[in-house]
Amino acid sequence: MKVTIDDITIEVEAGTTILNAARKIGGEVVPPAMCFYSKLPGTGGKCRTCLVEVAAGSTADPRPMPKLVASCSTPVMDGMIVKNKTSERVHEGRSAVVEFLLINHPLDCPICDQAGECNLQDLGYEHGSVKTRYEEERRTFDPIDIGDKIKLHMNRCILCYRCVEVANQLTEKRVHGVLNRGEHAEISTFIEQAVDNEFSGNMIDVCPVGALTDRTFRFKSRVWFLKPMEAECDCKKCAGKVVLWMFGQEIYRVTGRKDQYGEIETIDDKTAWICNECRFDKKDLAKWKVTGPRVIDRHSVISQGKYETSITPSIKKIN
Amino acid sequence: MKNRKLLLENVHIPGIETFDVYRKNGGYRSVEKALNGMTPDEVVEEVKKSGLRGRGGAGFPTGMKWSFLAKPEGIPRYLVCNADESEPGTFKDRYLMEKIPHLLIEGMITSSYALGANTSYIYIRGEFMYILHILEKAIAEAYNKGFLGKNILGKGYDLDLFVVPGGGAYICGEETALLESLEGKRGNPRIKPPFPAVKGLWGCPTVVNNVESLAAVVPIINEGGDAYANVGIGRSTGTKLISACGNLVKPGVYEIEMGLSVEEFIYGDDYCQGIANNKKLKACVPGGSSVPILPHYLVTKTASGEDRLMSYESLAEGGFVSGSMLGSGGFIVFDEDQCIVRNTWNFTRFYAHESCGQCSPCREGTGWMEKVLHRLENGHGNIRDIDLLAEINKKIEGNTICPLGDAAAWPVAAAIRHFRDEFEWHVTNKDEAITRNYGLSKEPLIA
Numbered sequence: 001m002k003v004t005i006d007d008i009t010i011e012v013e014a015g016t017t018i019l020n021a022a023r024k025i026g027g028e029v030v031p032p033a034m035c036f037y038s039k040l041p042g043t044g045g046k047c048r049t050c051l052v053e054v055a056a057g058s059t060a061d062p063r064p065m066p067k068l069v070a071s072c073s074t075p076v077m078d079g080m081i082v083k084n085k086t087s088e089r090v091h092e093g094r095s096a097v098v099e100f101l102l103i104n105h106p107l108d109c110p111i112c113d114q115a116g117e118c119n120l121q122d123l124g125y126e127h128g129s130v131k132t133r134y135e136e137e138r139r140t141f142d143p144i145d146i147g148d149k150i151k152l153h154m155n156r157c158i159l160c161y162r163c164v165e166v167a168n169q170l171t172e173k174r175v176h177g178v179l180n181r182g183e184h185a186e187i188s189t190f191i192e193q194a195v196d197n198e199f200s201g202n203m204i205d206v207c208p209v210g211a212l213t214d215r216t217f218r219f220k221s222r223v224w225f226l227k228p229m230e231a232e233c234d235c236k237k238c239a240g241k242v243v244l245w246m247f248g249q250e251i252y253r254v255t256g257r258k259d260q261y262g263e264i265e266t267i268d269d270k271t272a273w274i275c276n277e278c279r280f281d282k283k284d285l286a287k288w289k290v291t292g293p294r295v296i297d298r299h300s301v302i303s304q305g306k307y308e309t310s311i312t313p314s315i316k317k318i319n
Numbered sequence: 320m321k322n323r324k325l326l327l328e329n330v331h332i333p334g335i336e337t338f339d340v341y342r343k344n345g346g347y348r349s350v351e352k353a354l355n356g357m358t359p360d361e362v363v364e365e366v367k368k369s370g371l372r373g374r375g376g377a378g379f380p381t382g383m384k385w386s387f388l389a390k391p392e393g394i395p396r397y398l399v400c401n402a403d404e405s406e407p408g409t410f411k412d413r414y415l416m417e418k419i420p421h422l423l424i425e426g427m428i429t430s431s432y433a434l435g436a437n438t439s440y441i442y443i444r445g446e447f448m449y450i451l452h453i454l455e456k457a458i459a460e461a462y463n464k465g466f467l468g469k470n471i472l473g474k475g476y477d478l479d480l481f482v483v484p485g486g487g488a489y490i491c492g493e494e495t496a497l498l499e500s501l502e503g504k505r506g507n508p509r510i511k512p513p514f515p516a517v518k519g520l521w522g523c524p525t526v527v528n529n530v531e532s533l534a535a536v537v538p539i540i541n542e543g544g545d546a547y548a549n550v551g552i553g554r555s556t557g558t559k560l561i562s563a564c565g566n567l568v569k570p571g572v573y574e575i576e577m578g579l580s581v582e583e584f585i586y587g588d589d590y591c592q593g594i595a596n597n598k599k600l601k602a603c604v605p606g607g608s609s610v611p612i613l614p615h616y617l618v619t620k621t622a623s624g625e626d627r628l629m630s631y632e633s634l635a636e637g638g639f640v641s642g643s644m645l646g647s648g649g650f651i652v653f654d655e656d657q658c659i660v661r662n663t664w665n666f667t668r669f670y671a672h673e674s675c676g677q678c679s680p681c682r683e684g685t686g687w688m689e690k691v692l693h694r695l696e697n698g699h700g701n702i703r704d705i706d707l708l709a710e711i712n713k714k715i716e717g718n719t720i721c722p723l724g725d726a727a728a729w730p731v732a733a734a735i736r737h738f739r740d741e742f743e744w745h746v747t748n749k750d751e752a753i754t755r756n757y758g759l760s761k762e763p764l765i766a
Contacts, residue, residue, distance in 0.1 A: 045510035046678050048718050067717040073510045096714035100683035133707055136690045159676060178505065178676070181488070183686035185676030 003076040005029050005052075006086050018071035018082055019050055023261065030261075031084050032094075032126075034101075034119050034208045035160035036072035039263055039271040043165050044072035047101070047158065049123060051093045056081040068093045091127075098127040103134040104183075105209070106155050114210030116223040116301045119262055120158065141186050146176065147194035149215050149280050150204060154186050157211035163187065163203035170273055171197040187211070198237060201279040205256045205264060216280050217245075217253035224301045226252055228294035233287055237275040241267050243294045244285075251283045257294070322589065323550055325538040325558045326531070327574045330418045336453065338460035341421040347466055349429045349540035354474045357540075362433035366536060368544030370556035375401055375492075375529030376607060376647040377722075378631050381536075387516040388434055389524040397525040398436040399501065400427055400533055402443040402450075403485050403492040407608035407669055408649030411560035412530035414572040416443075416450050420457040424480065426533035428466060429540055431478050434526055438479050442497050445487035454482050489673035493721045494527040495519075496675065507677045508721035529647075531560055552578030555630035559645070565603075565652035568592035581605070581627045581634075582619040585652065598654035602737070605634050606646020608666045609726030611733030612659070613643050639733065658756040659741050663734040664692035670727035681724040684715040688731055695745050698752035705742045709735050 001014055005022050006029040012021045020038065022030045031052055036044035044050075050072045054065040059079030068089060071082070084090055102124055109115045141154035159178065164187070167174035175197075176189040189195055195203070204212045226245040233240045245253045256264040256274045264271050282288065296302045334340040341347075353362050367382030388396060400423065404412040416423055423441070431439045443451050458480055461467045469477050483501055485491045491500045495509035498520050519525025535557060539547045548556045555577040561584070564570045569592045575584065585600065586593045594600050603618045604610060621627050622641035627634065634645045653662065671689040676682045688711050694700050695708075712728035719725070735742060745752040 045720060048678050048680055048720075051718060070510070070720075075512070093714075093718055096718065097679055100679045100687075100714070103683055103687060134687065136687075136694075139686075158679065159682065161677075180676070181490070182671060182674035182676045183682060185682065 001076055001078040003078075003080045003082065005082045006084050012076060014075075016076055017044075018052060018054075018069075018074050018076055018080075019044075021076050022071065022082075022084065029084055031071050032119070032123055033072055033261065034123070034158060035162060037162050037165070037206055037263055038261075039266070040162060040165040040169060040206070042168075043160070043162055045070045047160055048097045049094060049101075051090060051097070053083040053087040053090050054080060055083050055087075095127045095129065098123050099129065099133075101158050102128060103132065104139040104155075105158065106138060108156075111219075112156065112210040113213040113218055113223075114156075114207075117262075118210060119208035139183060144188060145194070146189055147196055147200075147215075149201065149276065150195060151213045151215045151218055152187065153211050153213065154188075155211075156209050157187055158209055159185055159187070160208055162206040162208070163212060166202045166206055167195075167197070167200065170199040170202055173197070198275050198277075199273060201276045202256065202264070202273050204279075205258065205273075208262065214253055214255075214279070216283070220252050221247060228296060228302070229290050230257065230292050230294045231288040231290045233278065233282065233289065235275060235278055238278060239267055239270060239272040239274070240278060241272045242274050242278055242288075244288060244290065246285075249285055251285060251288075254279050254282065322574075322579075323558060323576050324574045325547075325550070326415065326422065326534050326560065327419070327572075335419050336421070336457065338421060338457070338464055341419070342464075345541075346421055347425050347428075349537045350425055350432075350466060351472065353429045353432055353540055354472050354476060359433045359435055362429065362540065365544040366433070366539055369535075369539040369547040370544075370551075370554060371532065371535055371539060371547070372555070372631060373529055374531035374535070374559065374647070376406070376609070376644075378645065381528060381532050384516070384528070385430075385434060385526060387514075388526055389517045390435065391524070395438065395523050396434055396436045397520045397523060398427065398431045398434050398439040399494075399497065399520060399525055399527045400439070400441040400530055401492060401494065401497055401527050402441050402447070402530050403489075403497060404447075404530070404647075405444055405487075405489040405492055405673075406647050406649055407666065408564055408604065408651040409562050409607045409647045410564075411562045411572050411648055413447060413450065414562070415530060415534060415560065416447075417453060420450075420454050421461070422534045422537060423454070423530055424457055424461055424467075426536040427480060428461075428471070428478060430526075430528070430533055430536050431480075432476055433536075436526075437477050438481070440501060440520075441480070441482045442491070442501055443482055443484050444491075445485045448484065451482050451484055458482065488675075489669075490675045490721075490723060493723065496721065497527060498525065507675050508723075510720060550576055552628060552630050553632055555632060555645075559629065559648055561629065561648045561650050563591050563650040563652070565650075566595045566598060566654035566657070567652050568595050575629055577628075577630045578633075579629045580619070581629060584629055584650075585619070591652075594652065594654050596654070598656065600652065601655045601657060602653045602659060604643070604649070604651040604653075604730070605629075606644045607649030608651070608669065609722075609729060610644040610646040611639055611642070611729050612663075612737065613733075614737040617641050617737075639729070640736070643733070656756060658696075659734050659738040660692070660696050660745050661756065663731055664689070664696045666730050667692050667727065670723065674723060674727070678720045678724070680715045680718045681720075681727065684711055684724070685727045687711055688715075688727070692731070695742060696752070698745065698749040700742075700746045700749075702743065702746050705735060705739065705746070 031050040034047035051068040052071040056062040058077030179188045371381045372378040491506040496506045500506035515525045600615045671685040716728040
C-alpha cells in the first residue's frame with residue numbers, strides 16, 4: 001500500500017497505522033505520541049497528540065476525512081494522503097492538546113526526576129504556548145504509596161494507560177488501574193495495595209511523564225549529569241540488556257534500552273523488558289558486563305555534548 | 320394537523336404492561352408476520368424502505384446501520400438495545416419502557432430475527448432499576464407464551480433476551496462504551512475503527528439501537544415500510560417521541576408526527592399549551608442538552624423566515640449558526656426569567672462530571688469550561704473569559720475519541736453565539752450577578 005505523508009510517499013503493509021508508516025520514513029514527519037506504545041498492543045488513541053489531517057482517504061475514495069484523526073490507531077489505505085507537519089489544522093489541534101495536558105500538569109520540572117527525558121517536556125517545548133490561560137487552581141490528588149520501589153506522583157499523570165497495559169501484558173496479575181472518571185480519574189491500586197511484581201518496574205520506563213519514577217533513584221541526580229552505558233548480564237527472568245546510568249564508577253539507576261521514540265528496543269525479536277531485580281537490585285558494577293556507551297537519539301539534553309557528537313562517528317567508523 | 324400515533328396508541332389502556340392485554344390489542348403481530356412470512360433480509364428491506372432514522376440522537380438511518388452488520392459464518396451476532404437514556408432533558412424511553420414494555424420486547428424479537436441474532440441485550444441505565452423489574456416481568460411472560468426462547472412460534476428461530484443494568488454513567492450511552500460496560504469493563508469508549516458492526520460485543524458483529532428505534536420496527540413491519548414512510552415529512556419519516564420539559568404549561572412525553580410545527584407543539588392545545596405563568600418564550604433546546612440552544616426568534620421560524628418544523632432537517636436548518644438538531648427529542652423550554660449562563664454552566668458541569676477521562680481534550684477541556692463558567696456565573700468573570708470559552712470549545716470539538724466532547728462544546732458555543740450580551744452582563748454587573756438571575760425578573764435569588 002502506498003501512503004503519502006507530508007509529500008513523502010512510502011510503501012507499507014496493509015494494516016499499518018499512519019504513525020508506524022511515518023516512523024518508517026522517520027525524521028520530522030513522525031507525529032509525537034504520548035500514549036501509543038508500539039510494543040504494547042492496545043495502547044494509543046487517548047492522548048490525541050498524534051492527530052493528523054487526512055487530505056485524501058484512499059485512491060478508491062479520495063474524500064478527505066472531516067476530522068483530524070489519531071494517527072496511532074488509524075490504519076493506512078492505499079493512496080492515502082496524510083498531512084502532519086504541513087497542515088495548519090494539525091498544528092492548531094496539537095497545540096490545543098498540549099495546552100489541555102499542561103493546564104493541570106504541575107510545572108515542577110526543576111524537581112521532577114523525569115526532566116530531561118520527559119515526552120511532555122519535549123512536546124511543551126515544541127507546541128506549547130509561553131503563557132498559561134488557566135487561572136484556576138491545578139488539580140491535585142492525595143498521594144498513595146504503591147510500594148518501596150516505584151513512586152506514583154499522580155498529579156503529573158496524563159492518563160496514557162501505558163502502565164495499565166504493562167501490568168496487563170507483562171505481569172501475572174494487574175493490581176492497579178484507573179479509578180474514577182473525568183477530571184478525577186486517577187491511577188491507583190485496589191485499596192492502595194502495593195504494586196509488587198517481577199516486571200512492574202517497566203511501568204516506570206513506559207511512563208511518558210514523571211508520574212511513575214524509580215524510588216531507588218529519586219532525587220539522586222539529574223539524568224543529564226549521568227553517563228548512559230550499555231550493559232548486559234545473565235538474567236534468568238529477562239533479556240538482561242540494560243542501560244546503566246553512571247556517575248564515575250557508581251551506578252545510579254538501571255533502565256531498559258529506549259529507542260528514539262522512548263520505547264524499549266527490540267533485541268533478538270523480543271522487546272527487551274527488564275525485570276525488577278536487574279532494575280532495582282543490581283547497582284554493583286561487578287554484576288554487569290559493560291559493552292559500550294549508549295547513544296541517546298532523542299533530542300534531549302542528555303545527548304547534548306555527549307557521545308553523539310564525539311563518539312558516534314568513530315563507532316560508525318569501527319562498524 | 321392530524322396526529323398519528325404509532326407507538327403510544329395503546330398506552331392508556333389499563334393493564335397494557337401485561338402480555339394478555341397487549342396481545343389482545345394487536346401485540347406481537349409483527350413477530351408473527353416476520354417469522355411466518357418474511358425472510359430476515361425482507362425485514363431489513365422493509366426497515367430500509369421506512370426511512371426510519373436512529374432515535375437516540377444521531378439520526379443515522381437504522382436500515383442502513385443494519386445492512387452494515389458483518390455476517391461471517393460461525394460467529395454469533397448480537398443486537399443490543401441502548402436504554403441508557405441519560406441525556407438531560409430526555410425521558411422518552413423511560414416512559415415507553417415503563418408503560419408499554421412489550422412494545423420494546425416485540426421490536427427486539429423482530430429486529431433480532433432480521434439481524435440473525437440469537438442473543439440480545441437491553442442495556443438499561445442503573446437508575447432505572449424499577450423499569451428493569453418491569454421489563455424482566457414482561458420478558459418472563461414472553462418466554463412463557465413462546466415468543467422468546469427456543470423455537471419461537473415453531474419456526475426454528477431461537478432468541479434469548481437479557482436485561483443488563485449499567486452503573487449509571489452517561490458515557491455508557493455511547494455505543495462502544497456501552498459494549499465495554501456490558502462486557503463488565505470500565506465504560507470507556509473504544510477507539511474506532513473497528514466499528515461495532517464488525518467488532519462489537521465480545522469481538523462479534525453487533526448492532527446497537529435506541530429503545531424508540533427498536534419499538535418503531537413494530538409498526539413498520541405491521542403496516543409496511545412504505546406506509547410508515549408516508550407518515551412524517553421528507554426524510555424525517557414516522558413519528559417521534561418528544562419529552563417536553565421546562566417552563567411549559569403541560570410538559571410530558573408526546574408522540575408527534577414528524578413535520579409538526581414547533582409553534583403548534585409549544586402553544587397548541589393538544590400539546591404543551593404554551594409557556595407557564597403567562598411568561599414569554601426566551602430560548603429552547605430542542606433535542607436534549609447536547610444540541611445548540613435556540614433563541615426565541617429562531618425557535619418557531621428559521622433564519623430565512625420559514626416555519627420551523629419538528630423534523631431532522633428543519634431543526635437543523637441554518638447549520639450551527641442559526642439552527643440546532645432534533646437529537647434525542649429532549650425539548651427544553653426556557654421562559655424569560657431564566658439565566659442562560661447559569662443553564663450553560665449547569666450543562667457543562669454535567670459533561671465535566673460525566674466525561675470518562677480517557678482522552679485529554681475532553682477530560683481537561685470540560686473541567687476547564689466548567690470552572691470558567693462557574694466563575695462567570697458567580698460574578699468573578701472577566702471579559703476575556705468569554706472568548707476563552709469560545710476558544711476552548713473550538714479546541715475540544717472534533718479532537719476527541721467519542722462525541723461527548725462535541726456534545727459538551729456545542730451548547731457552550733451556541734450560548735455564546737446567541738446570548739453573548741448575557742455573558743457580558745455577568746462580567747459588567749458583578750454584584751448583581753451574584754444575587755439574582757439574569758432575566759426580566761428583578762427579584763433577587765438570595766434575599
